[in-house]
Amino acid sequence: MMDSPEPSKNNNGSSSSASTLNNNNNNDDAPSSESPQVQESPFLRFVKTLSPIPTKASHMTQGCVGLSSPPLVFKSPRISHRETQLTKRPQGTQSFGGVIPQSVNEGNRLGEAPGDSRTSNSHQSLPERFINDTQQVFDFKNDENTQYYSSPSCIDKYLVDPGDIDQMYSADQDVQQQSTDAAETSLSDQTHSKNNILNFDRKDGPGDKVEESLPLSEDFNKVHLEKAAYGEEPEKMEGEKNDVEWSSQEPAKLESILAADGFDKRYSHGPLPQWMPNPLQDVKGCEDYNEMVPTSHVTAENILQDGSEATLKHHGIRRRCLQFGEAASNALGRNVKLNAASNTMITVKPSELVTSLCPRRGSGNFPSTSPKPSGIGLHLNSIINAIPIDQAATTGVRLSDSSQGMKSTSSIRLQRMENVKRSILSSNVDGRSLVDTRTESHEIDDTVATDTGNSEDLNQPPSPCKKKKKTSVTADDNGCKRCNCKKSKCLKLYCDCFAAGTYCTDPCACQGCLNRPEYVETVVETKQQIESRNPIAFAPKIVQPTTDISSHMDDENLTTPSSARHKRGCNCKRSMCLKKYCECYQANVGCSSGCRCEGCKNVHGKKEDYVAFGHTSSKERVSSIVEEGSDCTFHNKLEMVASKTVYDLHCLSPITPSLQCSDQGKEDAKSRVISGNYLPSPESDVNMLASCTNYTKSSENLHGSEALLDTNEMLGNTPYDSQIECSDAALLQLTPLPNPEQSGTSSFSSVPNECAKITHSRLSHGCIRQLPGGSLRWRSSPLTPSTRVGEAQYLQCSESDSKLFDILENETPDILKEASTPMTSVKVNSPTQKRVSPPQSCHIGIGSSSSGGLRSGRKFILKAVPTFPSLSPCINSKSNGDEDSCNSPSKSPLKANECPQRES
DNA sequence: GAGTTTGAAACT
DNA sequence: CAGTTTCAAACTC
Known part of the structure; x- marks a missing residue:
């Protein structure tokens, strides 16, 4: 309910944003000079928006405004990594004024979009979005921001997506520019897609796919969501354009969903919705966004308009939602709302989006974005379904192909999309939804019917699984799995469907299945029981600590699960992680230190390599990314930023590293992780909140102790961003900061100041970054919000690079992720951790949290440099270069420590 | 399709 | 926390 109004607001905001957009457009045009980097335009827009927007952004905005000039600041709110991403680039560009070449994207966007207004709007919307988001974030920070962040999946997705999306957009835009026709088509597609989507939603709403799976715990919510998602999905199904668009859209959708979820759930207030709209407007830049948003809105609207349809749409999603418990929970609240009111536009949940996306992908036609497992937070199930790397690549191709005009672009987009999706979907998407959609079409009907009433009502409780014994294979042609x-x-985690938080569907060959909408209560109870035992039980198994996807999307794209990791890690003894017995392998992710596998030969990445290699690679990536600039996904960016920051820090000062060092209790990390995971997990939003609160608590603890991130899992598994965010939020809340918001604002406010202190900020950032884990902790711990902000600041301040700035925004999450990933060893972090008042707020600024922490009076633990010195390969991975130049041994040591630790 | 292998989940 | 059992998927034939 809350959301519904908000969305409208958002829409309204969009209008306002439109004005901003105009400005942005102008800005974009100017900066557009650098077509290659689309970002600038958005950035400029963002900046412009910021300046004007301030009013909107309550706390944050102000901070932002102040920052506006220092665009990045907002990032601090990471919340919207996506946003930030979108905004970031623009911001970064803006902040730097014309400096940033990122404008390329802008230029592309602006110039490209025949409907410049639209595109521009969309872009502009980004800034606005950003603002809104930030505002929202800040607003909610106190309460729900944490949650917002908390929802790891959402966050991650959001974060990831944005970057990817941005990139994609940029790429798309570029392509478009290259070929006006393509651009037109894209635009038209977008518009069409939107329209189609809407139409589809209305039309297809239920689509065949819908049935597939119902969210377990969240059944209702999920159902609703699913329905919405399905509605979208069908669209794709309907037309190739749709497909293409989808590819583009999906990311946007995902983002929107994520945003919606995160926002909705957390905020439910409306900021998100705004986001949504903005993105929609921005569509061009992010076609997906536009589409997504519109779709989401549409779906909601449609739903509103057509209750039945809406329900149907909602149904569509059902299957996915593992985490989605979160989504489900969220959805539940929301969905319920929808059901009750059917009003909430928001209802579209990220999970849904994801699901929808996935399904699309899964659905043959929508290969576009195959949800690759890589996605953070994905359940293995989903992952499994997720397209194999190879497939992913192919899918990308398909998409490109399918997307006629967009071809090359589309392919790129797709890839990016996929990457994003991975990250995003990982949590939510189940391959199933995609896969099953077709087969399940009929099921969908059933579910839809049920959904309409209520998820539960589903009058047609699907007969307990039809035993279609499809051989041993769990996955359908589409890749959807069946149990x-x-x-x-089907009430235990043995059941992939259940584990994924989805209902069993017809394709399932299960016997005595109780995982049906009919048995919602049972399912929910069981879920709760399981969660009581293991809160993370339904959390996505795969997390992307750092998805490099963006930067190298083309290269690795989906194929490389590089960053993604299995939370728990595998325990393979005979399969050598070369068979699907291995969850890591199954998810197309490499093994990590968290794995206890023996003789690991995981083609996606050996555990051993992971530790040593991953970091280095990340650095390299960073460098490359930096060079690449616009394209860098935010993970990459993050990495890069982190690496750079680290380097800078090292160079500038080894200071921060100590921060990282703070070994927050693993517990903290866990809690965080959990929060992230859990939050995302299927459980209700409440759970999410609770988790957030818990996290906050943990974070508090962290404050005290600066709990260390859990090394492996935290890093790899948990969606750091979300976690971090959560923690941050928690921190904010927990922290002395008068108000989380304040903290946020303060952070922002501080940010500007910090900007002045750029160097400091850098240092701090560097410190933060250095600590892959530490950085995370930073964020997670006290800094989180501020860190982001700080990062943004840093970027701004550093000016060094708008890119960096963007990256930073992105980074924060990435950093966290990275840090987390490697972090396992992080614990190791220098024993010499000392509590140090956070470096200047600025530094901390990086970690707004720090600033916040400072404000809060938190103490940051600084690790003794000595500890860092160890340069285990791990070290290299992340901080190498920086360290090298600078002494940042601290980092390296951490890494070194990290690496070993985990496995042990 | 049946049977075996495998590893996660569940249980003790 | 470790060990064992249960379970279902993955795999082989």
Whole structure:
């Protein structure tokens, strides 16, 4: 309910944003000089928006405004990494004024979009979005921002997506520019897609796919969401354009969803919705966004308009939602709302989006974005379904192909999309939804019917799984899985469907299945029981600590699960992680230190390599990314930023590293992780909140102790961003900061100041970054919000690079992720951790949290440099270069420590 | 399709 | 926390 109004607001905001957009457009045009980097335009827009927007952004905005000039600041709110991403680039560009070449994207966008207004709007919307988001974030920070962040999946997705999306957009734009036709088509596609989507939603709403799976715990919510998602999906199904668009859209959708979810759930207030709209407007830049948003809105609207349809749409999603418990929970609240009111536009949940996306992908036609497992937070199930790397690549191709005009672009987009999706979807998407959609079409109907009433109502409780015994294979052609449970009644994690938070569908060959909408209560209870035992049980198993996707999207794109990791890690002894027995392998992710596998030969990445290699690679990536600039996904950016920051820090001062060092209790990390995971997990939003609160607590603890991030899992598994955010939010809340918001604002406010202190900020950033884990902690711990901000500041201040700035925004999450990933060893972090008042707020600024922490009076633990010195390969991975130049041994040591630790 | 292998989940 | 059992998927034939 809350959301529904908000969305409208958002829409309204969009209008306002439109004005901003105009400005942005202008800005964009100017900066557009650098077509290659689309970002600038957005950035400029963003900046412009900021300046004007301030009013909007309550706390944050102000800070932002102040920052506006220092665009990045807002990033601090990471919240919207996506936003930030979108905004970031623009901001970065703006902040730097014409400096940033990122404008390329802008230029592309601006110039490209025949409907410049639209595109520009969309872009502009980004800034606005950003502002809004930031505002929202800040607003909610106190309460829900944390949550917002908390929802790891959402966050991650959001974060990831944005970057990717941005990139994609940029790429798309570029392509478009290259070929006006393509651009036109794209635009038209977008518009069409939007329209189509809307139409589809209305039309297809239920689509065949819908049925597939219902969210377990969140059944209702999920259902609703799913419905919405399905509505979208069908669209794709309907037309190739749609497909293409989808590819583009999906990311946007995902983002929107994520945003919606995160925002909705957390905020439910409306900021998100705004976001959504903005993105929609921005569509061009992010076609997906536009589409996504519109779609989401549409779906909601449609729903509103057509209750039945809406329901149907909602149904569509059902299957996914593992985490989605979160989504589900969120959805539940929201969905319920929808059901009740059917009003909430918001209802579209990220999970849904994801699901929808996935399904699309999964659905043959929508290869566009195959949800690759890589996605953070994905359940293995989803992952499994997720397209194999190879497939992913192919999918990208398909998409490109399918997307006629967009071809090359589309392919790129797709890839990026996929990457994003991975990250995003990972949590939510189940391959299933995609896969099953077709087969499940009929199921969908059933579910839809049920959904309409209520998820539960589903009058047609699908007969307990139709035993379509599809051989052993769990996955359908589409890649959707079906379970074949015989004894578990599909109420245990043995059941992929259940584990994924989805209902069993017809394709399932399960026996005595109780994982049906009919048995919602049972399902929910069971879920709760399981969660009581293991809160993370339904959390995505795969997390992307750092998805480099963006930067090297083309290269690795989906294929390389590089960053993604399995939370728990595998325990393979005979399969050598070369068979699907291995969850890591199954998810197309490399093994990490968290794995206890023996003789790991995981083609996606050996555990051993992971530790040593990953970091280095990340550095390299960073460098490359930096060079690449616009394209860098924010993960990459983050990495880069982190690496750079680290380097800078090292160079500038080894200071921060100590921060990282703070070994927050693993517990903290866990809690965080959990929060992230959990939050995302299927459980209700409440849970999310609770988790957030818990996290906050943990964060508090962290403050005290600066709990260390859990090394492996935290890093790899948990969606750092979300975690971090959560923690941050928590921190904010927990922290002395008068108000989280304040903290946020303060952070921002501080940010500007910090900007002045650029060097400091850098240092701090560097410190933060240095600590891959530490950085995370930073954020997670006290700094989180501020860190982001700080990062943004840093960027701004550093001016060094708008890119950096963007990256930073992106980074924060990435950093966190990275840090987290490697972090396992992080704990190791220098024993010499000392509590140090956070470096200047500025530094901390990086970690707004720090600033916040400072404000809060928190103490940051500084690790003794000595500890860092160890340059285990791990070290290299992340901080190498920086360290090298600078002494940042601290980092390296951490890494070194990290690496070993985990495995042990 | 049946049977075996495998590793996660669940249980003790 | 470790060990064992249960379970279902993955795999082989």
